[in-house]
Amino acid sequence: MHNTQEHAALAIFGLDPTWLAVSILLVVYAVIMAEKFNRAVLSLLGAGLMILCGVITQQQAVAGIDFNTIGLLTGMMVIVAISQKTGMFQYVAIKAAKAVKGSPWGVLVMLSVVTAVFSAFLDNVTTVLLIAPVTLLITDALGVRPYPYLFAQILASNVGGTATLIGDPPNIMIGSAANLSFYDFLVNLAPITPVIFAVMLLAIWFMFGRDLHASEEHKALVMQFDENEAIQDVPLLKKSLAVLFLVIASFTVAHQLHLEPASIAMFGAAALLLLQTLGQPLADKDHAYEGIMAEVEWTTIFFFVGLFIIVTGVEHTGVIELMAHKTLALTGGDFVATAGVILWVSAIASALIDNIPFVATMIPLIQSMGPTFGGPEALVPLWWALALGACLGGNGSLIGASANLIVAGFAQRAGHPIAFLVFMKHAFGLMLISIVISHLYLYFRYLTP
Amino acid sequence: MLAERTMVTNIVTALADETVESVLNRMRAVKLRMIPVVDADGMLLGVVSTFSIMKKVLPSYISTGDLDQISYAPDLGILRSHYREVAKLKIAEVMDSKPLMVNRDESLLAVSAAMISLNQHEHAMVVDENKHLLGIISAGDVLDHLREEGANDA
Numbered sequence: 001m002h003n004t005q006e007h008a009a010l011a012i013f014g015l016d017p018t019w020l021a022v023s024i025l026l027v028v029y030a031v032i033m034a035e036k037f038n039r040a041v042l043s044l045l046g047a048g049l050m051i052l053c054g055v056i057t058q059q060q061a062v063a064g065i066d067f068n069t070i071g072l073l074t075g076m077m078v079i080v081a082i083s084q085k086t087g088m089f090q091y092v093a094i095k096a097a098k099a100v101k102g103s104p105w106g107v108l109v110m111l112s113v114v115t116a117v118f119s120a121f122l123d124n125v126t127t128v129l130l131i132a133p134v135t136l137l138i139t140d141a142l143g144v145r146p147y148p149y150l151f152a153q154i155l156a157s158n159v160g161g162t163a164t165l166i167g168d169p170p171n172i173m174i175g176s177a178a179n180l181s182f183y184d185f186l187v188n189l190a191p192i193t194p195v196i197f198a199v200m201l202l203a204i205w206f207m208f209g210r211d212l213h214a215s216e217e218h219k220a221l222v223m224q225f226d227e228n229e230a231i232q233d234v235p236l237l238k239k240s241l242a243v244l245f246l247v248i249a250s251f252t253v254a255h256q257l258h259l260e261p262a263s264i265a266m267f268g269a270a271a272l273l274l275l276q277t278l279g280q281p282l283a284d285k286d287h288a289y290e291g292i293m294a295e296v297e298w299t300t301i302f303f304f305v306g307l308f309i310i311v312t313g314v315e316h317t318g319v320i321e322l323m324a325h326k327t328l329a330l331t332g333g334d335f336v337a338t339a340g341v342i343l344w345v346s347a348i349a350s351a352l353i354d355n356i357p358f359v360a361t362m363i364p365l366i367q368s369m370g371p372t373f374g375g376p377e378a379l380v381p382l383w384w385a386l387a388l389g390a391c392l393g394g395n396g397s398l399i400g401a402s403a404n405l406i407v408a409g410f411a412q413r414a415g416h417p418i419a420f421l422v423f424m425k426h427a428f429g430l431m432l433i434s435i436v437i438s439h440l441y442l443y444f445r446y447l448t449p
Numbered sequence: 450m451l452a453e454r455t456m457v458t459n460i461v462t463a464l465a466d467e468t469v470e471s472v473l474n475r476m477r478a479v480k481l482r483m484i485p486v487v488d489a490d491g492m493l494l495g496v497v498s499t500f501s502i503m504k505k506v507l508p509s510y511i512s513t514g515d516l517d518q519i520s521y522a523p524d525l526g527i528l529r530s531h532y533r534e535v536a537k538l539k540i541a542e543v544m545d546s547k548p549l550m551v552n553r554d555e556s557l558l559a560v561s562a563a564m565i566s567l568n569q570h571e572h573a574m575v576v577d578e579n580k581h582l583l584g585i586i587s588a589g590d591v592l593d594h595l596r597e598e599g600a601n602d603a
Binding site: 090094133136137140141221224225226227228229230232410413414415 | 508509510511518519520521522523525527
């Protein structure tokens with residue numbers, strides 16, 4: 001996929017570039033898993049080593065960075081950083097809790113739905129960062145323990161994120177690499193997520209929901225929350241909603257217009273930056289821009305940059321192609337079996353390790369299966385298998401997704417820590433159920449002749 | 450002007466194993482918002498203020514969350530129940546264990562600069578080489594001193 005022939009890099013000390021590249025990848029992934037160092041720093045070190053050790057040239061490294069993923073992530077981060085200041089997340093959460101008159105189970109369902117919908121269109125971490133504290137306030141008001149609510153919210157954020165191209169980083173990477181549009185994700189992944197979500201809520205009802213009770217007094221306290229107070233800046237709210245709406249609407253038609261999602265997200269971000277400070281003096285504008293830019297998660301962005309370079313280095317040596325052939329040998333080149341393996345391996349891997357490096361490695365692997373199955377078009381069901389496995393697998397454990405850890409952090413600070421094994425005991429089974437549903441969905445929709 | 454000539458030496462202190470409640474009572478009695486915490490030998494361990502205790506009383510998901518403001522929330526009784534829990538804690542659990550410490554021979558300029566630039570401390574603890582508390586300088590003490598000097602000059 002890259003221009004690798006121009007001038008090939010030379011591995012240092014005459015070492016075998018294949019072993020060099022694979023060693024760098026394995027060491028970096030292992031140290032990332034140990035969680036002792038920042039993952040962005042590690043991925044950049046690995047990327048630097050790929051170039052310094054002569055596996056690839058700088059030019060090849062830069063060509064390997066998927067700027068569509070980077071642009072889409074950065075653009076959406078800017079838009080979210082501005083819109084979160086309007087208080088609209090808190091407004092919707094409180095409105096939802098009051099709509100069910102403060103009934104404990106109703107509040108759980110409503111807050112989960114709100115989390116799922118926000119997660120589908122915005123990033124999961126921001127969503128839970130804003131909804132979890134409001135949830136803790138409401139459970140304090142209801143006098144119920146927050147664990148079932150936070151548990152449901154973790155599952156909701158990952159299930160919601162599965163539904164769209166922009167819902168979860170793995171989807172962004174897959175969409176970009178496989179040239180699948182926002183509309184493709186909407187048509188192929190969005191229909192199954194409400195089913196999975198409903199089954200999970202049903203399970204949560206049996207696990208916790210039927211034991212949730214609150215007195216009338218406590219429910220009345222929930223009704224005293226004033227959602228209108230949450231809205232802090234009405235003009236900004238209007239601007240944010242308008243830009244968000246236009247950006248998402250443009251995503252759905254981007255493919256017909258031959259536009260990449262990153263262009264839309266970046267344009268939307270720039271437009272909102274301009275609108276946000278319209279009419280202010282230049283000094284205030286600059287101050288506001290710098291504040292928003294500081295809120296973009298640059299460590300995540302650089303993590304992606306490094307990761308893309310590491311995977312490019314390994315891809316360059318032909319190892320990934322070799323692994324693809326081995327996988328195909330295992331499944332006997334059977335398409336249905338291959339889709340099943342990708343789904344289940346992705347799910348288990350994503351429950352235990354960071355799903356972003358996993359997906360970054362899987363993408364070229366699946367791409368090199370193209371010739372076997374008759375070209376890139378034939379691979380599409382495999383991409384859905386990867387997306388469903390990687391996104392839903394995040395529910396399997398507390399470390400399965402960043403949003404899980406954010407919620408656990410809040411629970412800890414609220415004096416109700418979520419234990420790693422307790423969460424896994426409750427969540428792993430539900431994750432497996434969601435993968436079974438996904439498997440059936442993939443089978444009947446794409447894999448039966 | 451040196452720190453030791455500006456500092457207040459008549460100090461009310463708290464011991465690390467006292468409860469928050471008893472220390473708050475003493476602070477109320479002597480009308481202080483901040484008092485240093487020392488061990489039995491008079492060595493400085495930290496400082497505790499009404500502000501830092503109130504921060505403890507506030508649920509930490511509010512004080513450290515991404516909530517810009519929570520004016521939409523009614524009184525939930527959380528503060529009252531947290532207050533009862535915090536009041537029973539040992540003072541060592543709520544104190545700020547990294548107070549601003551200055552030497553007795555530092556200049557008033559250096560002391561006031563440290564108060565402003567290092568995390569906005571309103572008080573500086575004057576200590577000797579072994580961290581024994583000698584006195585306290587507040588922002589007010591500095592200003593008072595400057596006013597007196599001005600009066601003397603005139």
